[in-house]
Amino acid sequence: MPELPEVETYARYFARHALQQRIARVRVLDERILGEQRKAAFTRGLTGKSFTRVRRHGKHLFADAGDVWLHLHFGMSGDLAYYRDEPPRFARVIFDFDNGAHLAFEDMRLFGVAELTRDPDVYILEHRLGPDPLDPNFRLANFRALLAGRRGAVKSLLMSQDVIAGIGNLYADETLFQTGIHPRRAADRLTPDEVKSVHRTMRTILKSVIERDGWPPHFLTAHREEGERCPQCGGTIARAVVFGRTTYFCKRHQR
DNA sequence: TTCCATGTTCCGCA
DNA sequence: TTGCGGAACATGGA
Numbered sequence: 329m330p331e332l333p334e335v336e337t338y339a340r341y342f343a344r345h346a347l348q349q350r351i352a353r354v355r356v357l358d359e360r361i362l363g364e365q366r367k368a369a370f371t372r373g374l375t376g377k378s379f380t381r382v383r384r385h386g387k388h389l390f391a392d393a394g395d396v397w398l399h400l401h402f403g404m405s406g407d408l409a410y411y412r413d414e415p416p417r418f419a420r421v422i423f424d425f426d427n428g429a430h431l432a433f434e435d436m437r438l439f440g441v442a443e444l445t446r447d448p449d450v451y452i453l454e455h456r457l458g459p460d461p462l463d464p465n466f467r468l469a470n471f472r473a474l475l476a477g478r479r480g481a482v483k484s485l486l487m488s489q490d491v492i493a494g495i496g497n498l499y500a501d502e503t504l505f506q507t508g509i510h511p512r513r514a515a516d517r518l519t520p521d522e523v524k525s526v527h528r529t530m531r532t533i534l535k536s537v538i539e540r541d542g543w544p545p546h547f548l549t550a551h552r553e554e555g556e557r558c559p560q561c562g563g564t565i566a567r568a569v570v571f572g573r574t575t576y577f578c579k580r581h582q583r
Numbered sequence: 584t585t586c587c588a589t590g591t592t593c594c595g596c597a
Numbered sequence: 598t599t600g601c602g603g604a605a606c607a608t609g610g611a
Contacts, residue, residue, distance in 0.1 A: 403591080405590095
């Protein structure tokens, strides 16, 4: 269930459990999760090393293993599990640590990737990832600059990882719901106040889900169904497709 | 059986 | 150049 807040939660989980332990063995249970990388290179690159710290940018997680970093992308169904006994059903890669515990990268649908990369900053540049919205340096002025001259639907822009890294379908809908903006509105037709509101609200939403580790009941996300009552104004929740994704919004208060 | 899914990429077309 | 729609990827859950 991985958009930015979920990946942040995974990063904290990784850091809490899997740092400073020697990796005795790397097991690749399904090579399709490795993307372009070859299994032997992946395994050799991490065996005998230790993860020393983790970093997150948008939906991407990086773990420092000394001369190389592990890069994880969670696709639609990726997750982490630190365990001692039973591996999770859809484990694709398992790190066996010297202490007898294991870290599994699981991903039922296999849209995720586990691979090695030399340097997260280079990865971010090469893959043209935009700024992380929770980076303290991501200020309103940066956001205004990113939106300038973009004519597409505001939801498309929020979800474009080269504009901002980390917002997916649910958080885009939630942000627009809470700012009262219709998902198809052209980005360059937002008023300055609306841009300011999107910037602030988006960050607040991301942080609040991280802090409480779940969705508050008055958020749209708890009511993603056509015909539902809007938890904010009592209007009707509508369903549409925007940027190729199922989109829910309130017909009454999102304009 | 059918539809849907918190993601990304690639292709064709306007 | 920009932006959008559609398809593909793989798999299970309702």
